Amino acid sequence: MENIHLLVLAGLLAGAMNAVAGGGSFVTFPTLVLLGLPPVAANATSTVALFPGTIASTWAYRDGLTGVAGVSLRLLLPISILGGLVGALLLLFAPASTFDAVVPWLLLLATLTFAGGREFGLALSRRLRIGTGTMLVCQFLISIYGGYFGGAVGLMMLAVWSLLDTTELKAMAPARTLLVSGANGAAVVCFVIAGAVRWPEMLAMLTSAIVGGYGAARVAKRLPPGLIRALVLVLSATVTAWFFLRRG
Numbered sequence: 001m002e003n004i005h006l007l008v009l010a011g012l013l014a015g016a017m018n019a020v021a022g023g024g025s026f027v028t029f030p031t032l033v034l035l036g037l038p039p040v041a042a043n044a045t046s047t048v049a050l051f052p053g054t055i056a057s058t059w060a061y062r063d064g065l066t067g068v069a070g071v072s073l074r075l076l077l078p079i080s081i082l083g084g085l086v087g088a089l090l091l092l093f094a095p096a097s098t099f100d101a102v103v104p105w106l107l108l109l110a111t112l113t114f115a116g117g118r119e120f121g122l123a124l125s126r127r128l129r130i131g132t133g134t135m136l137v138c139q140f141l142i143s144i145y146g147g148y149f150g151g152a153v154g155l156m157m158l159a160v161w162s163l164l165d166t167t168e169l170k171a172m173a174p175a176r177t178l179l180v181s182g183a184n185g186a187a188v189v190c191f192v193i194a195g196a197v198r199w200p201e202m203l204a205m206l207t208s209a210i211v212g213g214y215g216a217a218r219v220a221k222r223l224p225p226g227l228i229r230a231l232v233l234v235l236s237a238t239v240t241a242w243f244f245l246r247r248g
Contacts, residue, residue: 040196053212068175088186104247143179
């Protein structure tokens with residue numbers, strides 16, 4: 001806890017990133033690993049620390065909450081919660097060595113999704129249309145990923161949604177934030193019950209993540225997120241490379 005200033009700064013930045021463009025775990029997760037936490041504990045602690053920030057962002061976006069492609073949030077939310085629960089249980093009960101081995105690849109997947117997931121979804125949507133049932137299955141699978149790891153999970157949702165909905169992506173931000181909160185909320189409950197959270201580090205990040213998440217969500221309504229996305233992409237690529245090098 002002598003590094004509390006680093007934890008607070010990471011929480012503030014991550015909360016703001018999640019509200020504007022996603023990718024907050026690219027800051028909190030490697031920060032916790034760098035400070036000596038095992039990867040599974042770091043992932044659980046990061047998820048719990050960022051959860052209040054996503055709730056704050058959802059509250060800030062509350063006036064824009066609508067369904068996606070005609071599918072009600074009353075249906076999408078429980079599916080996301082169930083998927084998050086499954087993912088969290090996989091993290092807790094699978095061998096820790098498995099998570100250690102796949103972390104660099106999960107980070108690479110998240111980085112690639114962040115880099116081109118939305119654009120790929122838009123390009124694919126001009127050639128392909130998926131049905132509502134397929135979208136619900138995809139939402140469930142993405143939510144499992146969110147509960148297990150969660151990097152760029154919001155961007156993955158947007159990429160899939162763009163195959164079914166032509167709404168401007170910025171207008172989907174409220175639904176994205178709510179459904180990510182649902183998946184993460186289920187994971188948070190599992191992590192807390194299982195005792196997988198490092199509370200001192202988590203509490204140091206939590207308050208600043210709320211401030212960053214709520215403040216950035218309000219500012220994001222008026223500012224384009226392009227610069228933030230570029231910075232997140234550079235950070236995510238750097239973190240991914242570091243984990244591959246660390247593994248070697």
